[in-house]
Amino acid sequence: MTDNANAGQGSLAAASHLPIKDTGEGFQLLSGVRVLDLTSSIAGPSATWLLGDMGAEVVKVEKPGAGDDVRSWGPPFLDGEALWFSSVNRNKKSVALDYANPEGLEQLYALASHADIIVANLPARTAKKLKVDAEAFRSRYPALIYVSITGFGLEGDRADWTCYDLIAEGYSGIMDLTGPANAPAQKVGAPAADMLAGQDAAFAAVSALYARTRTGQGCVIDVALVDSMTRFLSCRLVPYLGSGDAPTRTGGTDSVIAIYQSFDTADLPMTLAIGNDNIWKRFWDAVGRPELADQPGMSSNADRRARRAEIVKVIAEIMVQRPRDKWLALFRATRIPAGPINSLPEVAQDEGLIARGTLYRLRDAEGRVVPQVGTGIVIDGQSNTPRSAPPRLGENTEQVLREWANVPGATTPKSGK
Secondary structure, eight states: OOHHHHHHHHHHHTTTTSOEEEOOOOOOTTTTOEEEEOOOTTHHHHHHHHHHHTTOEEEEEEOTTTOSGGGGOOSOEETTEEHHHHHSOOSEEEEEOOTTSHHHHHHHHHHHTTOSEEEEOOOHHHHHHTTOSHHHHHTTOTTOEEEEEESSOSSSTTTTOOOOHHHHHHHHTTGGGSSOTTSOOOOOSSOHHHHHHHHHHHHHHHHHHHHHHHHOOOOEEEEEHHHHHHHHTHHHHHHHHHHOOOOOOOSSOOOSSSEEEEEOOSSSOEEEEEOSHHHHHHHHHHTTOGGGGGOTTOSSHHHHHHTHHHHHHHHHHHHTTSOHHHHHHHHHHTTOOEEEOOOHHHHHTOHHHHHTTSEEEEEOTTOOEEEEEOOOOOBTTBOOOOSSOOOOTTTTHHHHHHHHHOOOOOOOOOOOO
8 A cells, every 4th residue: 555545544534433334226316317427627526426426327437547637636545546536426437538539539429329418627629629529429419418617618718718616716706705804815615616516517417407308409508617606606796786885805704694703702713693683682682681682773784784893892792701612502592593613623523414424434345435425415314325436447447338338348447546
């Protein structure tokens, strides 16, 4: 085992308390749907991950010898595999196929003839050059749903610009609103644009499948990271467009809700959200200052926003008088929205997330164990059970080519681990 793999084993120790799920049948809502995944990195794979979690059969087409770019995004690694890869690639089969050459391209077209959805994340010019653009597939198979995920879309002056999550966050405006006042702009602490674009792509693909039941026709879906991230800002952007008042970085204290931020306590910080007039009254009753609830000029959220600095100062003086857990117990009992500010190690120990099946260790038929974050959706009272662990590069090449298209496959590559 390599040093990197050993480093990965250390990270697995952080998951040792999580329950083990064996692979099983899982959700079957998209059973019978076949998805050809030509994507790499995070946005595209997260889209096909969601489709696979809902029951679709997903075949991930990767470059022989190297595979998806994210396979090399480490450390940390686990058993030689980057854990970033493992986070968005369960419920997939891996086919190592070089479609830059004619033989590989014909094999890809043969697979496409048996697919319902193709997901790609190549810039328009690159996809056309490789003959894997929407026209190349849909001219042959009109019922095919082609989903493109790019930085800026398939058309326009920006269509060939390269993009990653960081770039999309900068374009969207989210970075300009994230972080403390008078501090540098910050990106979100997760690949937000990637994950949002992946959700958009999966949602649009399923919508297109539904439409196809009526029309018999597929379509071309064009998802852009910048668009998805900008839509995420709609609750900030629309008020600006309608008022001309531009929000600025405040460290998360400038919500439309007057009191909606973190506060220090006697030990640990916590969040507090006083979202309506009833919660406002309950809060002051709970902290033993009921007379403050009915002060003139504080009867509405708009009034309280005008006096936000004054109110925050009073609340801050009260909150530091007790430890966080004392406040949380009181606020839960009095139905006041409040919570901790968890670190990732604390999230990993969260009993509610574990009980709902959101955090677990997955064990496949070969005995491989990998930590996973679940679908996060409960259907008929059940959380999802993955059908398969994230695949090794090319491990399903011969099987898929044979079962899907009766095409002889090349020997599964040995490299990439």
